[in-house]
Amino acid sequence: MEERKKILPHHKINGGQEEDPLPQxxxxxxxxxxxxxxATS
Incomplete structure (x- = not known):
């Protein structure tokens, strides 16, 4: 979960335009x- 928290704010800062791997x-x-x-429900 910590990795996701690191990815999401980073993605917001870059706007998802410069880096493709993060949005993916x-x-x-x-x-x-x-x-x-x-699958659970």
Missing amino acids: MVLESRLLIVTDLA
């Missing part, structure tokens, strides 16, 4: 959370 990691983490919640 954030999207992947969100997808994992969504799929995990869907």
Whole structure:
């Protein structure tokens, strides 16, 4: 969870325009959370 906290603010600062890997990691983490919640329910 600490890694996500580090990624999210960093992503907000850069605006997601200069660096591509960070937004991808954030999207992947969100997808994992969504799929995990869907699998749980």
